Amino acid sequence: MTPALVFDCDGVLADTERDGHLPAFNETFEHFGLPVHWSEDDYASVLRIGGGKERLTSLLTPDFVTRAGLPSDPEAQRAAVTDWHAEKTRRYTARVRAGDLPGRPGIARIVHEAHDAGWLLAVASTSAESSVRAVLEHVVGQDAAAWFAVFAGDVVPRKKPAPDVYELAVRELGVSPTDVVVVEDSANGLRAAVGAGLTTVVTISSYTADEDFTGAALVVDSLGDLPDTPDRVLQDPHHVEPTGQVTLDTLTELLRLTGGRP
Structure with missing residues (x-):
C-alpha cells in the first residue's frame, strides 16, 4: 500500500x-x-x-x-x-x-522527499483548520500545501491524547496503520498517534523537551537540515542512527522495524 x-x-x-x-x-x-x-x-x-x-x-x-x-x-x-x-x-x-513563525528545520525538505516518492501527506491537529492551513502554506509554500489532506479543529469530538484524529486520518487517507509515520512534538500527541497504532517520530519543541516520550520510534530535536542545522538524536530505540538529518530512508526503515512496510 x-x-x-x-x-x-x-x-x-x-x-x-x-x-x-x-x-x-x-x-x-x-x-x-x-x-x-x-x-x-x-x-x-x-x-x-x-x-x-x-x-x-x-x-x-x-x-x-x-x-x-x-x-x-x-x-x-x-x-x-x-x-x-x-x-x-x-x-x-x-x-x-506576517512571517513571524519560521518553519522548523527539515520540514520543507522531507515534505518534498515524500511527495516525490509518492507518499501521501497530511496534517492532524487540534488547532483550527484556518490556523493549520496558514502555518502549512507559510512553511512549505502554497503549491506544496495543496498536496496535504488536513484534519483539524473540531473534526473529531475527542482531541489528543485521544487517538480519534489519527484514526480519522487513516480512514480518510485509505491507508493501513502499518504504512503511516507520524511526526509529533508532545507527549499528548505521541499518545494519540501510538493509540491509533502508528509509528511516531518526535521532534521536541520549546514547551515539550522534558515530557515522557516512551513509545516513540525516534526522538530528535528536529528533523535537521544539513549542513546548517543538523539534528540531535535524543532517543533511538531502533538504532536507525540518522546522521545529521532524518530522511525518507530513515522513516522507511522505521516502518520496517516497527512492523510496517517490508
Missing part, C-alpha cells in the same frame, strides 16, 4: 506556541477585557489540555465567571468561548501570514 506521512502542526511544522499562540491568547483576553494573562509558565500547564477552545473553556471557573462578568448560562458561556476562539485564531493567523 501507499505510505503516508502525517504531521502535527503546532511545534512540528513551526514552533508556534511561545511566539504565536500565547501572545494571540493574551491579546484576545485584553481585547475582550478578560481578567487573565497567561505567563509562559501558565501556558506550559494549559498546553496539557488539547484544543484551543478547550483551553479557553478551562478558564470558566465560578470565580472567573464572576470576576469577568460572564453569564451563568452554559449555552451563553459556550457562545462566548466561540467568540474568543475566533478572535484568537484571527490574531494568530495574522502573525503566521
